[in-house]
Amino acid sequence: MLLIYTQKITPRIIYIFKHICTNMLGISIRFTSKIEEFIAHDGMKLSYGKQALGNELFIQNTGLLMEQGLSEVEIKVQPWGDSFCFFPATEKSDLPFDIFAASFYLLSRYEEYLPHVKDEYGRFPASESLAEQEGFLQKPVVDVWAYKFREVLQQRYPDLNEKKRSYSVQSIIAVEHAFSYRNKGFVRSFVGMLVDLVKLQFGKVLDRIQVLLRLKKDPFNIFEDLILLIKQYDLKLMFLFQLSDFTVHDRNINPNRMPLRSVIKYVADYTKVGLLLGYYSLRNIKTLRKEKLRLEEIVHSPLRAVLNSKYNLSLPEHYNNLTELEIPEDYSMGYPETQGFRAGTCTPFLFYDINTEVTTPLEIHPYVLNSNVLEEEPIGKMKSEVAKMLQEVKAVEGNFNAVFKNQDFSDYSDKELYYSFLKQIHEIK
Known part of the structure; x- marks a missing residue:
């Protein structure tokens, strides 16, 4: 079990820690906001705040998971090994960025709530996404981050049990x-045949007749x-x-x-x-x-x-x-x-x-x-x-x-x- 300390336990923190730690990595977790309980804990522990409390695993909190509602978020994407990351943290953090805030930003589709230019069908287009603009749309970065987080956790706590996922x-x-032709009714079939004739699509006219006469599938x-x-x-x-x-x-x-x-x-x-x-x-x-x-x-x-x-x-x-x-x-x-x-x-x-x-x-x-x-x-x-x-x-x-x-x-x-x-x-x- 991984004990997680955070000054305030918010719905966003519960959501993203459960997804990454439990759903993806198979690690059971428990939260606490009591420093005394956290320090006294002998097992695996992680603090998520502005500074570490001791020699535990420490991920610096950049603030997104403490907020409510939407705000303009400044994002600067930077390389991290063969991947990418954003919401950078200081050198005191055991990861160079706030993996939980970055994962929440992508999974919640935070950017789709913000003002954006829609395409001709009223959709959020890929071109408006951070992933497309920064060149990581073809990479499952949240999964990559989770696996790297597990490596860091395992270095600190070698007895960590791995969850076996399956591709x-x-x-x-x-x-x-x-159906293309069957069961359309007389009017739709007749109009469709006229359209095909106007477009000189005689092959489709023949196909339609054969299908309607049950001579062809x-x-x-x-x-x-x-x-x-x-x-x-x-x-x-x-x-x-x-x-x-x-x-x-x-x-x-x-x-x-x-x-x-x-x-x-x-x-x-x-x-x-x-x-x-x-x-x-x-x-x-x-x-x-x-x-x-x-x-x-x-x-x-x-x-x-x-x-x-x-x-x-x-x-x-x-x-x-x-x-x-x-x-x-x-x-x-x-x-x-x-x-x-x-x-x-x-x-x-x-x-x-x-x-x-x-x-x-x-x-x-x-x-x-x-x-x-x-x-x-x-x-x-x-x-x-x-x-x-x-x-x-x-x-x-x-x-x-x-x-x-x-x-x-x-x-x-x-x-x-x-x-x-x-x-x-x-x-x-």
């Missing part, structure tokens, strides 16, 4: 449109192919289906149609399924509840996982809605326009709401890669960057989550490209 990979299949219905990969290679895939009402933003088929429900039930027999959030469910908790109940009624089990891969991730409102509806897991923490670690980590973490200074029960599972970016760069360069990030995650025994769309693996896409990245991530030869 894992998961691909998330976002299903906005389970719908091109977006690739679920059997991916389930076959699960069976052959024991892949960890999770499918998240959109079940929104039809609107100008959400153009999926009616969620009550039996073919869609049959696909969801079929997939749920082999792997985890969840909810791909629609445009209005991000803004209206009643709409979110309706979509949640739809999925639960189909699979006959509570909804566990959701993804918002396309629209604005509005913090903290969106996560608070998930918490209120008791949805335990979110997979939206990533950038749809670039690869990297949005929260600086490849480890699941609980969401901390800065507005209320409360640790919520919602577990955030960051994703590293969105298939949107795979055609943006030359394939050789992207393969190299994905390989580097895989190694970064392996080095800290973290979780590599990637987001694909079902249509990525259809004949209307460069499916060989996407299959090659899927196989690279899961190390299929």
Whole structure:
């Protein structure tokens, strides 16, 4: 057990110390603000303040975790070995920076609460992030820091027991449109065919006719192919289906149609399924509840996982809605326009709401890669960057989550490209 002294035990301190010490490193901790108790303790101990109390491990507190609410934070990033750090400390500190304040800044998404320039979709873009501006977006720095902190702790206390983490990979299949042509209704099918004719896309016109006449499989219905990969290679895939009402933003088929429900039930027999959030469910908790109940009624089990891969991730409102509806897991923490670690980590973490200074029960599972970016760069360069990030995650025994769309693996896409990245991530030869 590690005894931690701090002059004031704040919700931020409890949150970040529990995450780094207990959740990531497996070290049980206890807090005290009584100097006499701390000095009398014979076991492992760490002081977190302005100056050390004795010969214990000492991390200098730079102040962020003692505050409430938001303030303009001055950040100067500097190199630290083969990594980066900020919130520098004096030489008296056993680490050259306040690892706990820096980790809290990234995990809480402090910068997303501050004024920033949004992109055309109203999202917080990677270009506005400290990690992108300072060149460490492709590194899970919080995990790297935690492992270096463990090394320092182990040098001081050699009897420290290590927690064994395990590296894992998961691909998330976002299903906005389970079908390209089937089950769209006469009007939508007729208008769609006219649009294809105007665009001289005669191949799609022929495909539509064959699919509607049941002479050909719908091109977006690739679920059997991916389930076959699960069976052959024991892949960890999770499918998240959109079940929104039809609107100008959400153009999926009616969620009550039996073919869609049959696909969801079929997939749920082999792997985890969840909810791909629609445009209005991000803004209206009643709409979110309706979509949640739809999925639960189909699979006959509570909804566990959701993804918002396309629209604005509005913090903290969106996560608070998930918490209120008791949805335990979110997979939206990533950038749809670039690869990297949005929260600086490849480890699941609980969401901390800065507005209320409360640790919520919602577990955030960051994703590293969105298939949107795979055609943006030359394939050789992207393969190299994905390989580097895989190694970064392996080095800290973290979780590599990637987001694909079902249509990525259809004949209307460069499916060989996407299959090659899927196989690279899961190390299929």
